[in-house]
Amino acid sequence: MRNFKLILQYEGTRYQGWQRQESTDNTIQGKLEALLTKMTGQKVEIQGSGRTDAGVHALGQVANFHADTEMEPQEILEYMNRYLPEDIGVIEVREVSERFHSRLNAKGKTYCYRVICSTLPDVFDRRFAHILTETVDIQAMRRASEYLLGTHDFKAFTSNKRGKKSTVRTIEEIRIEKAVSTSMCMQGAADEILFTFRGNGFLYHMVRIITGTLLEVGTNKRRPEEIKDILASGSRENAGELVPARGLALMEVRY
């Protein structure tokens, strides 16, 4: 059996997330497996580096699958891009060692979350950003984000209630930058804030709850120092709101 590693991009808008489900064929994993099964004539299972939720995008999702095929990586890439829906794209296919596992071997991930501060509708970014009608204090959010750096138990920042697995994770970097929205070719008037999170792994909803909490700091609903207490409490209800999926994108998986 050969093992192939893929780098994938998808717009999550119309999918029920990455993970295959019995109840719907409208998942990224489901679409990919159906196509690869057709391509190879064998039942193929594809393993992602992790799930992305319904509506979340990916620019650098990594996945791998085993198959008995004579096809070369470039042929696989071309075949997949010919038949996949236009909101899923394969950026790279490589043959890797039999033992490579996209989830178990992942050492780190980078996520971005985009927020646009505007009282006007954003026709071009509406699928790819969370629109906030308030202005935001970036310095306050940066101060708050420092409490999250390093290794902590992030139990307060996940929606997962079944508490069997470890909720300890390491966040290496949180970047919060002001950017000018560049929807289409226009330099938009809207203020855009880009959050970049780099860490060894992220719990269910963790990036979106952290972003929501930081935005509450940025809009003066919380003080930066509260983050320390929220972390220590281990209690989801102390953290901020879950922000919408559409602003989130998995950018990169590191091995």
Next chain:
Amino acid sequence: MRNFKLILQYEGTRYQGWQRQESTDNTIQGKLEALLTKMTGQKVEIQGSGRTDAGVHALGQVANFHADTEMEPQEILEYMNRYLPEDIGVIEVREVSERFHSRLNAKGKTYCYRVICSTLPDVFDRRFAHILTETVDIQAMRRASEYLLGTHDFKAFTSNKRGKKSTVRTIEEIRIEKAVSTSMCMQGAADEILFTFRGNGFLYHMVRIITGTLLEVGTNKRRPEEIKDILASGSRENAGELVPARGLALMEVRY
């Protein structure tokens, strides 16, 4: 009767263009008129600065309408943005003099056309750019574009066959720039070429035929000097291909 000037943005993807049609209610003008008629209780007609074709976007379309209403511009803006579909947005509403006419008073327009050169699918820009699998010689296109500057009869560069109206137009500027694709928050690997056209007005399909012709120069299918002969011929069949609507956006209307 008060007269209101609007600045509008829309994603053209799912519309049959700007202009109201008897056969469909799926036009931008149709959507706006239906809403304004509902808002004011009067039959409202809205006048655009010009038509945009099916699939063409706008970041700065201008329109105006007359109505007897007590509503203030800001209230109109808020009402419209509350009820318009999310792919149409109102950026500004101002009350203007009775005589202002968005089409007749327009002195100039700016259009942008985006091309992405990549052999890979572009999941995030597929609605907003023309994807070209070849690489393109920007210098050759710039040389070719110089023949189009100034006042010319652009008959060869329009699809309109009924030859009653003047096809003389003035192009003040053609900018051809290489940009790095910034789909979502990623600095994409794909090469992006942005064409900007500024002129006193553009004929039916003119920007898309000029762009298609310049791309044929850029991919070595034509020499830059041929543009001169195409212009002089006045014959549509001598010009290049009509490129897809999705790469085009009306950026600005000047008065």
